[in-house]
Amino acid sequence: MTQRARIVIVGCGFGGLFSARALRHTPADVLIIDHNNYHLFQPLLYQVACAALAPADIAQPIRTIFRPQQNARVMLADVSGVDLAGRAVIAGNSRLPYDYLILAPGAVDNYFGHPEWSAYAPGMKAVEEATLIRSRLLRSFEAAEIEADAAERAAHLTFIIVGAGPTGVELAGAIKELAVDVVARDFRVADTRQARVILVEAGPRVLPALHPDSSARALAQLQELGVEVRLGAPVTQVFADGVELGGARLRSHNIIWTAGVRAAPLTAALGTPLGPGGRVRVERDCSVPGHPQAFVIGDAAHLIDDATGQVVPGVSQGAMQMGRYVAGIIDAELRGRATARARGFHYRDLGSMATVGKSRAVVELGRLHFGGLLAWFAWMALHITVLIGFRNRLAVLSSWIYSYVFFRRGSRLITNLEPAAVCEPIAPATASAPTEPRS
Amino acid sequence: MTQRARIVIVGCGFGGLFSARALRHTPADVLIIDHNNYHLFQPLLYQVACAALAPADIAQPIRTIFRPQQNARVMLADVSGVDLAGRAVIAGNSRLPYDYLILAPGAVDNYFGHPEWSAYAPGMKAVEEATLIRSRLLRSFEAAEIEADAAERAAHLTFIIVGAGPTGVELAGAIKELAVDVVARDFRVADTRQARVILVEAGPRVLPALHPDSSARALAQLQELGVEVRLGAPVTQVFADGVELGGARLRSHNIIWTAGVRAAPLTAALGTPLGPGGRVRVERDCSVPGHPQAFVIGDAAHLIDDATGQVVPGVSQGAMQMGRYVAGIIDAELRGRATARARGFHYRDLGSMATVGKSRAVVELGRLHFGGLLAWFAWMALHITVLIGFRNRLAVLSSWIYSYVFFRRGSRLITNLEPAAVCEPIAPATASAPTEPRS
Numbered sequence: 001m002t003q004r005a006r007i008v009i010v011g012c013g014f015g016g017l018f019s020a021r022a023l024r025h026t027p028a029d030v031l032i033i034d035h036n037n038y039h040l041f042q043p044l045l046y047q048v049a050c051a052a053l054a055p056a057d058i059a060q061p062i063r064t065i066f067r068p069q070q071n072a073r074v075m076l077a078d079v080s081g082v083d084l085a086g087r088a089v090i091a092g093n094s095r096l097p098y099d100y101l102i103l104a105p106g107a108v109d110n111y112f113g114h115p116e117w118s119a120y121a122p123g124m125k126a127v128e129e130a131t132l133i134r135s136r137l138l139r140s141f142e143a144a145e146i147e148a149d150a151a152e153r154a155a156h157l158t159f160i161i162v163g164a165g166p167t168g169v170e171l172a173g174a175i176k177e178l179a180v181d182v183v184a185r186d187f188r189v190a191d192t193r194q195a196r197v198i199l200v201e202a203g204p205r206v207l208p209a210l211h212p213d214s215s216a217r218a219l220a221q222l223q224e225l226g227v228e229v230r231l232g233a234p235v236t237q238v239f240a241d242g243v244e245l246g247g248a249r250l251r252s253h254n255i256i257w258t259a260g261v262r263a264a265p266l267t268a269a270l271g272t273p274l275g276p277g278g279r280v281r282v283e284r285d286c287s288v289p290g291h292p293q294a295f296v297i298g299d300a301a302h303l304i305d306d307a308t309g310q311v312v313p314g315v316s317q318g319a320m321q322m323g324r325y326v327a328g329i330i331d332a333e334l335r336g337r338a339t340a341r342a343r344g345f346h347y348r349d350l351g352s353m354a355t356v357g358k359s360r361a362v363v364e365l366g367r368l369h370f371g372g373l374l375a376w377f378a379w380m381a382l383h384i385t386v387l388i389g390f391r392n393r394l395a396v397l398s399s400w401i402y403s404y405v406f407f408r409r410g411s412r413l414i415t416n417l418e419p420a421a422v423c424e425p426i427a428p429a430t431a432s433a434p435t436e437p438r439s
Numbered sequence: 440m441t442q443r444a445r446i447v448i449v450g451c452g453f454g455g456l457f458s459a460r461a462l463r464h465t466p467a468d469v470l471i472i473d474h475n476n477y478h479l480f481q482p483l484l485y486q487v488a489c490a491a492l493a494p495a496d497i498a499q500p501i502r503t504i505f506r507p508q509q510n511a512r513v514m515l516a517d518v519s520g521v522d523l524a525g526r527a528v529i530a531g532n533s534r535l536p537y538d539y540l541i542l543a544p545g546a547v548d549n550y551f552g553h554p555e556w557s558a559y560a561p562g563m564k565a566v567e568e569a570t571l572i573r574s575r576l577l578r579s580f581e582a583a584e585i586e587a588d589a590a591e592r593a594a595h596l597t598f599i600i601v602g603a604g605p606t607g608v609e610l611a612g613a614i615k616e617l618a619v620d621v622v623a624r625d626f627r628v629a630d631t632r633q634a635r636v637i638l639v640e641a642g643p644r645v646l647p648a649l650h651p652d653s654s655a656r657a658l659a660q661l662q663e664l665g666v667e668v669r670l671g672a673p674v675t676q677v678f679a680d681g682v683e684l685g686g687a688r689l690r691s692h693n694i695i696w697t698a699g700v701r702a703a704p705l706t707a708a709l710g711t712p713l714g715p716g717g718r719v720r721v722e723r724d725c726s727v728p729g730h731p732q733a734f735v736i737g738d739a740a741h742l743i744d745d746a747t748g749q750v751v752p753g754v755s756q757g758a759m760q761m762g763r764y765v766a767g768i769i770d771a772e773l774r775g776r777a778t779a780r781a782r783g784f785h786y787r788d789l790g791s792m793a794t795v796g797k798s799r800a801v802v803e804l805g806r807l808h809f810g811g812l813l814a815w816f817a818w819m820a821l822h823i824t825v826l827i828g829f830r831n832r833l834a835v836l837s838s839w840i841y842s843y844v845f846f847r848r849g850s851r852l853i854t855n856l857e858p859a860a861v862c863e864p865i866a867p868a869t870a871s872a873p874t875e876p877r878s
Binding site: 036037038054055056057059061063064067073074075076077127128131138139142145146183185186187188392394395398399402408410411412413414415 | 475476477493494495496498500502503506512513514515516566567570577578581584585622624625626627831833834837838841847849850851852853854
């Protein structure tokens with residue numbers, strides 16, 4: 001009896017998840033390694049940050065997902081490197097040998113050479129970041145409530161989102177709604193309806209990856225909601241209490257970074273040429289140059305689709321399609337069949353969408369571009385359908401219906417902000433401030 | 440126009456919450472201060488620790504609770520002291536003057552002079568502790584899965600709960616079920632059904648506050664589930680990898696402390712005589728001796744009910760009843776009516792219950808003591824009914840139905856364990872261990 005082929009998949013985002021599932025009938029042992037024990041449905045992470053969903057609503061244990069898949073095993077570990085020549089993955093003190101490797105480590109926040117900004121402007125890639133942003137948002141309202149100084153109170157009620165991609169746009173809309181519709185009636189002194197939400201974008205339009213039609217539509221929707229949008233405004237400095245935009249300073253105690261991502265640091269450990277944002281320059285078949293058994297997919301891969309001349313975008317669709325494509329190659333090779341290597345990977349754009357608060361969205365499906373309530377229903381339907389796991393679909397749907405009907409958000413918890421302390425309280429500025437009710 | 444009376448309530452557990460609500464028609468300004476922004480439904484906190492519920496399911500924003508109460512304001516702050524003579528609460532740099540004070544700061548874990556044990560054996564009082572315990576539990580199964588050494592694997596699959604009060608009993612049952620029914624099929628190597636759950640109690644019976652009937656019933660139910668119960672076994676030492684019981688050492692990487700509570704540290708700052716567990720020795724009317732305008736209620740108060748000669752127990756019912764009682768005194772005095780001060784506070788035991796895993800429980804209602812499925816339904820009905828907030832009731836009920844029908848738990852997230860690191864991964868011990876499937 002010859003040994004079964006060993007396939008190691010690093011990372012269980014959309015790319016890793018879809019490749020592992022596509023290998024379910026492959027005669028091989030599939031090992032899925034991730035540093036989290038859950039697959040995170042990242043498109044909805046902003047809803048955790050704005051207190052609409054609980055983390056468990058958008059995270060499903062990887063083990064539960066692969067319970068029925070007989071050839072799959074799951075390992076919780078941090079992969080520190082890959083020995084491409086020796087065909088082994090390094091995790092802690094272990095070497096995990098492979099016959100095929102699929103690297104899908106995903107992306108991290110990109111501060112473009114200013115890692116020190118992360119302390120003032122957390123990003124939105126991990127559950128821990130989303131709950132941190134949630135706690136900071138909710139504490140801003142609390143701080144405004146007890147702040148006697150008007151300018152300081154205004155700074156607590158100013159929220160700056162840097163970067164107007166889908167996450168930035170969706171977050172801006174959701175924060176504005178949180179301030180206006182959800183928490184306003186909970187405060188006696190601070191008027192949270194006056195909160196300023198400022199979406200800052202270096203480029204000339206919001207949602208730069210979408211068609212200009214959709215950008216214009218989303219911009220109008222954001223402005224209807226009351227979000228201030230600053231276009232062509234690159235952030236040149238980030239402070240604890242604001243940002244600098246073209247020489248001018250905007251005060252805020254709450255800055256969120258959605259300006260860009262780069263590949264996970266693991267890519268740098270491969271010793272192979274990297275493209276923009278630390279992405280691995282892969283071959284047409286997603287393999288690492290010189291190592292046809294090792295593939296890099298998803299946000300960590302840089303691939304120019306030779307059919308279109310375009311870079312495959314760092315979106316979940318791209319990662320899923322790459323995952324299925326490389327799984328197909330591996331399955332075919334293990335069965336001695338013809339593979340799609342020579343054909344190369346081709347990205348199929350299935351459409352894009354982004355939501356701008358409740359009952360507003362923009363959708364692009366091929367040449368069909370539309371917005372408004374219909375787009376919002378399309379967005380809802382798609383996200384509910386794709387959400388992994390029966391319980392999560394139900395939980396998310398009921399949370400959404402609840403917040404839609406009652407203008408409430410169910411996950412408004414301020415949890416441990418400063419990791420070392422059990423709870424760092426806000427020191428009220430003066431005793432007199434809170435006793436003057438809002439007129 | 441004379442100034443309205445100022446009532447300050449410190450802490451929004453059951454005592455603070457019920458006193459504030461009982462003051463809703465009182466002609467006074469009521470200020471509720473808490474260091475969390477939510478009221479926590481503590482009786483279900485153990486369900487967060489064992490991954491059945493999400494934190495948001497059992498926590499409701501205090502502001503939302505008091506939104507309709509016109510005379511109430513809410514402040515997020517940490518109270519560091521009370522100037523009883525000057526009638527002011529100290530929070531941060533502020534002095535908050537009061538005409539009446541209700542101190543309901545609750546309880547914290549009691550390590551009986553060994554605070555260093557808390558690092559190895561976290562307690563169960565706060566949301567952050569419950570999510571820490573959840574992460575540790577889930578990581579123990581992960582560690583067992585990749586551990587090659589059999590003794591070490593057994594230590595990862597041994598869970599020790601110190602203290603067999605209601606929280607300890609409920610947690611022991613829930614962890615056993617987690618290991619046997621929920622996660623077993625997710626692991627390929629480790630047999631989590633072999634997990635040992637050991638409930639350790641210094642006294643002679645479980646649920647010591649209940650009738651011996653109920654203790655015997657709960658003990659039988661725990662043993663049916665497969666929980667090992669060690670009675671008359673005081674813990675003499677706690678280590679990172681186990682506990683010492685009467686000279687013998689029990690190995691475990693997962694120790695949970697439910698052995699007792701003491702009053703919140705604020706009580707020590709009052710400068711008034713303290714009783715057992717740092718509780719304030721209050722007068723018959725719950726007031727601080729010499730300060731009839733200042734009351735201490737709930738877990739922070741030590742009061743002997745002169746009708747029964749018994750100490751009022753540190754349970755939610757006691758806190759609620761005290762809260763309503765002191766609110767009645769304050770309301771009557773402000774309206775110039777006769778008060779119940781002279782009558783003193785009398786605790787009315789409305790019954791006790793504890794659940795031991797799915798479909799098992801014990802209930803005491805007066806002389807009626809029963810167990811089994813009926814008791815479990817009674818437990819469910821009561822907890823759902825009392826849960827604060829419409830959304831939470833629905834969310835909790837749907838989570839329970841889901842886990843009952845599908846043997847699953849929806850909140851199996853390992854989040855940030857070591858506060859400083861984003862995620863500290865488990866280093867697999869050897870590469871070979873995970874490749875041998877369980878026979």
